[in-house]
Amino acid sequence: MLKVTDLNVYYGAIHALKGISFDLQEGEIVTLIGANGAGKSTLLNTVSGILHAKEGTVEYLGENISNEAPQVIVQKGIVQVPEGRKIFAKMTVMENLEMGAYTVTDRQQIQDKREAMFDRFPVLRTRSKQLGGTLSGGEQQMLAMARALMANPKLLLLDEPSMGLAPVLVEQIFDIIQDINQQGTSVLLVEQNAHMALSIADRAYVLETGHIVLEGDASVVMNDPMVISAYLGG
Template sequence: MLEVNDLNVYYGAIHALKGISFHLEEGEIVALIGSNGAGKSSTLNTISGLLRSRTGEIKFQGENISETPPDEIVRRGIIQVPEGRRIFAPLTVTENLEMGAYIHNDRVQIEQDMEEMFNRFPRLRERRKQTGGTLSGGEQQMLAIARGLMARPKLLLLDEPSMGLAPLLVEQIFEIIQDINKRGTSILLVEQNAQMALSIADRGYVLETGKIILEDSADALLENPLVINAYLGG
């Protein structure tokens, strides 16, 4: 479904991604794990078209999207839920969800999608008239994911969904991610909580200073001494 080949991305003179290559099959959850500054968010932003690679290519469903504008990438079905939620704080929960559906014109379908989001996230139904900025961190994360789903993604890019959340809420968010995947959406998950990410992923890649240093099944990575020592508190 997604094929990333030889990405080299720079911020000025800083070489952020150094020849990154990986793939994701339809229906998979693939985790990208690594410490802060490893290049995880830069990878997602390059796939989304927000950053450009100097080399290589990105293929989605067999088509090269390396030069495709971000809005067209959204229309093709790749949706990113950004790090730090990035909800529209002055808008209500309902308005945030409507913003997620901006590429669709069928009003009836949008209303049905919104009802589905309220069924998946009952807390958002209770808060639907509240502005996004008044929600708790966990509620904002649910809203960010629901807003992404309103675009009806084929591939969902999740950037640090557990950041800043209490452990109980982290478990809840990861259950939601598994449910989204079971309903047919492929997921590329960037996450510092390696234990949680690998516990729900099919496969994983470990990034270090802009390079992929390890790739394996999620189960194998959970038992890999390198991963245990560096990322699982071993």
């Protein structure tokens, strides 16, 4: 479904991604784990079109999308949940959801989608008239995910959904991710919380300073001695 080949991304003179290649099959959860500064978010931003690669290609459903603008990529079905939740704090929950469906123009469809989101995240229904900024961290993360789902994504890019949340909430969020995946949305998950990420992912890639140093089935990666010592606190 998604095929990234030999991706090189620069921030000015800084070489952030040094020849990354990976792929994601339809229906999979693939996770990218790595420490701060490994290039995980850069990779997601490149896939979603916010950043553009200097070399290499991003292929989606057989089509090269390396140079497309973000709004085009959203329309094609790749939607990102940005790092740090980043909901619109000064908009109500309802308006946040409607922003998520920005690329959808059919009113009825927006409404149906919104109802579906309220069913999936009941807490958002009770908060629907509240400003996004007044929600708790966990609720904000749910809102961010609901907002992304409003755009009918085929592929969901999640950037550290566990960031800054208490462990019980992290588990809840990961349950939701699994649920979303089971209903047919492929997920590309970037995480620092390697343990949680590996426990729900099908396959994993380990990123270090712009290189992929390890890849394989999640269960295999989880038992890799290097990963255990570096990311799982073994």
